[in-house]
Amino acid sequence: MSLPTLLEQYDYATGIWDEMCDRQQIREQYSKVIATLKQFNVSDLQQKDRLAGELFMNQGITFTVYSEDAGIERIFPFDIIPRIITGQEWDHIEAGIKQRLKALNLFLKDIYNEQQILKDNIVPASLIASCPHYTREVFGIKVPHDVYVHISGIDLIRGEDGLFYVLEDNLRTPSGVSYMLENREVTKRIFPELLAASHVRRVSNYPLMLHEILLQMGPGQLSNPLVVLLTPGIYNSAYYEHTFLARQMGIPLVEGRDLVVNNHKVYMKTTNGLEQVHVIYRRIDDEFLDPLMFRPDSALGIPGLMSAYRMGNVAIVNAVGNGVADDKAVYAYVPAMIRYYLNEEPILPNVPTYELSDPDARQYVFDNYTQMVIKRTNQSGGYGMVMGNKVAPEEWTRAKAAIEAEPRSFIAQPIIKLSTVPCFIDGTFQARHVDLRPYALCGPQGVQIVPGGLTRVALRKDSLIVNSSQGGGSKDTWVID
Amino acid sequence: MLSRIADSLFWLARYMERAEGLLRVTATHNLLSLDKDVNGPLTWRPVLETFTSTGEEEIKAIEGNTGAALKKLLTDTANNNSLKSIIGKARENARGIQDYITKEVWEEVNSFYHLINQPALDNRLSNYEAADILDLFTRHSVLYTGITDITMARGIGWGFMNLGKYIERCLETIVLTDKQYAVNQYKVDEIKDIMQWRHLLMSLSGYELHLKTYRSYQYTHDVLHQVLFNEDFPHSVIYSLGRIDRHLQDVTKGHISEENAALIRNFGRLYSKVKHLEIDDLNNQTLKPFLAELRHDLLHFTNLLSQKFFSYA
Structure with missing residues (x-):
């Protein structure tokens, strides 16, 4: 079958924003790409699809899915058709994320020091006190340049109205940036002429920008601080990304057992003895960092690390305790934070959020649960999520009981139909839902964002869940001028 | 590193x-x-x-x-x-x-x-x-x-890779040689058919070299010379030991310590046992214990090496 016919058969639902088509018209930003695609036939695209799969497999770009205690290695499914965002749309997104991160950084500084925002009753103190990620152990610790969120991956979605909304803030150890970079590398192989003709903004300088920021976090008097990337090890689901970033930045990739703390300083165990470490870009969660301070059973961490951190002898990136700012219940207050700290109106809106600890809101959600998605405030990766329109009655009864038992651990949001884009699946073009995770870097000079980010796509028909652990894939994301 | x-x-x-x-x-x-x-x-x-x-x-x-x-x-x-x-x-x-x-x-x-x-x-x-x-x-x-x-890249990491490679290769040559000579009850002076030795030589990719280098018909003696002492044969014991010696210097260079010195001395003893041996010293009685001792010494050296450089857990 020829591609033009396939494109005519492209079927997208009404009432959902489709990024390629608008009332049978192809939007301008997609027109050039589609015109080029029409020169290929289906078997060309299938060939490209296979090639892309092989490229990922041979490079070992795989992640591990955990279910029933067994980890399985898979490649992260990749769809060959790029997702396109116009330069104008992007500039809006960029401004919104910069504003949001500025406010969140100020919030973290405030909440671990003076706590003005609580005293002024903008955020209820009870909300922070009940947040499991509020880390009392780091209260009063001064971090270099007052930067807490060096690396963030804020999830955006596009609603029925075509506007971008912030779905959640990932401020701890967001992953996926290597896929953003590798997707572009694969696209360079499979659609070279298309990429060159489309004026796509560049993403490949991300590792260098990150390296720059990491170096700036070192002690000022050192010209060449030792920066390391701390990984949980080869069994971690994002291990590929850790090796990728370490290699791209040229910094050592270390595990907890490679480091030791002596006299409040952190050292690396080398073949010629100990060498002092100044900056740790960690990809380990807070609770595993230091068995003396957090979970005593952690074998991944370094005993005594937090004491070195408190003495200012080592910088940890991202800062410890950031979880309080990306808690899904605290999320509802981010617009208020922007108004409070910056005296500005939020550029990117939030999705309406109901805190289930509020009895009225809880009742409202219970009455309308079929239009709601219920999330745990402290879970990520799509685990522990209840989609109200798909849930079976007995499952709902169970979920309801869990909510009533600890309402603070849940929030509800109206189900938003994410926008759709065309995907090349089984030799046809099909509409699938996507979100967007731009990666922002924050250093002493402010926030920088590489144009684009990771587009995650729900590969199952009609599914709204884009997480890689739940059957999601990804696409290359083009910001074109 | x-x-x-x-x-x-x-x-x-x-x-x-x-x-x-x-x-x-x-x-x-x-x-x-x-x-x-x-x-x-x-x-x-x-x-x-x-x-x-x-x-x-x-x-x-x-x-x-x-x-x-x-x-x-x-x-x-x-x-x-x-x-x-x-x-x-x-x-x-x-x-x-x-x-x-x-x-x-x-x-x-x-x-x-x-x-x-x-x-x-x-x-x-x-x-x-x-x-x-x-x-x-x-x-x-x-x-x-x-x-x-x-x-x-060359440097210390390259040194460790090559130490691993040549220690393994040397052990392999010793073990395969021992296996083959055991078939003949370690009789070095017996003249045997070349076909008997083809297996060992081909396994070590040294068959062609043997045909080109050795012209006598004392195969049992010649093969032993080749696998132990032939400096041009990349699977010979002496060749592997020479490489280990060189890469041991690479990884210890610039760090003078008693531990390093002891490691180098230990290897030196083992190396000279082969370097300064005459092939005629190996006879029907001494071949078996010689191979066993060589293997034992090399394993001991490997242990010392890992204690010195690889202790981290």
Whole structure:
């Protein structure tokens, strides 16, 4: 079958924003790409699809899915058709994320020091006190340049109205940036002429920008601080990304057992003895960092690390305790934070959020649960999520009981139909839902964002869940001028 | 360099060298098994005894069955030393040091791993494709060596990789030599048919060199000279020891400590035992204990090396 016919058969639902088509018209930003695609036939695209799969497999770009205690290695499914965002749309997104991160950084500084925002009753103190990620152990610790969120991956979605909304803030150890970079590398192989003709903004300088920021976090008097990337090890689901970033930045990739703390300083165990470490870009969660301070059973961490951190002898990136700012219940207050700290109106809106600890809101959600998605405030990766329109009655009864038992651990949001884009699946073009995770870097000079980010796509028909652990894939994301 | 990385580099190189040795021996044996041997049909027993820890009963059951023996040696995951297990361990080591080794080296190890994990492999081994598959694997093994040589940076990490590689190679030569001479009750002075030695020489890829270099008919004596003392033969004991000596200097350079000095002395003693030996000193009585002592000394040196450089956990 020829591609033009396939494109005519492209079927997208009404009432959902489709990024390629608008009332049978192809939007301008997609027109050039589609015109080029029409020169290929289906078997060309299938060939490209296979090639892309092989490229990922041979490079070992795989992640591990955990279910029933067994980890399985898979490649992260990749769809060959790029997702396109116009330069104008992007500039809006960029401004919104910069504003949001500025406010969140100020919030973290405030909440671990003076706590003005609580005293002024903008955020209820009870909300922070009940947040499991509020880390009392780091209260009063001064971090270099007052930067807490060096690396963030804020999830955006596009609603029925075509506007971008912030779905959640990932401020701890967001992953996926290597896929953003590798997707572009694969696209360079499979659609070279298309990429060159489309004026796509560049993403490949991300590792260098990150390296720059990491170096700036070192002690000022050192010209060449030792920066390391701390990984949980080869069994971690994002291990590929850790090796990728370490290699791209040229910094050592270390595990907890490679480091030791002596006299409040952190050292690396080398073949010629100990060498002092100044900056740790960690990809380990807070609770595993230091068995003396957090979970005593952690074998991944370094005993005594937090004491070195408190003495200012080592910088940890991202800062410890950031979880309080990306808690899904605290999320509802981010617009208020922007108004409070910056005296500005939020550029990117939030999705309406109901805190289930509020009895009225809880009742409202219970009455309308079929239009709601219920999330745990402290879970990520799509685990522990209840989609109200798909849930079976007995499952709902169970979920309801869990909510009533600890309402603070849940929030509800109206189900938003994410926008759709065309995907090349089984030799046809099909509409699938996507979100967007731009990666922002924050250093002493402010926030920088590489144009684009990771587009995650729900590969199952009609599914709204884009997480890689739940059957999601990804696409290359083009910001074109 | 991180001790953990040095450790993984050392073992990556050792496992890849072991895989190469296993492949050469298996491929040689597979080809020779098609001919009828002077002592009746060729058995897989010596190969199985050298490379696996298979019990006597199982060896008896499969020694005459090429398909079963190949499965045991190459793809059996219950066998800790099968090619599949070895490559799996090599990849595990490479995975942990992906930031240190080059992308090219990682991709070669990774694709070798995926190749040997193809589900259809067992079937193809029992058919007449075995020789082709062994060829393909050997080519991957050689490719790994070439890619490593071309892309890896020199320096201390290179030193640890080569220490692993040549320690493994030296041990392999000692063990295979011992196995072959045991067949003749270590009789060095007996003149035997060259066909007897072809197996050992081809397994160490030294058959052509032998034909070109040695002109007498004292095969038993000549082969021993080649595998122990021939400096031009890259699988000889003396060649491997020379390389170990050089790379030991690389990894200890610039760090004067008593521990380093002791390590160098220990190796020096072992090296001179071979370097200053006359081949005529090896006779029917002394050959067996000499090989055993050499192996023991080398293993002891390896222990010292890992205590010095690889202690981190």
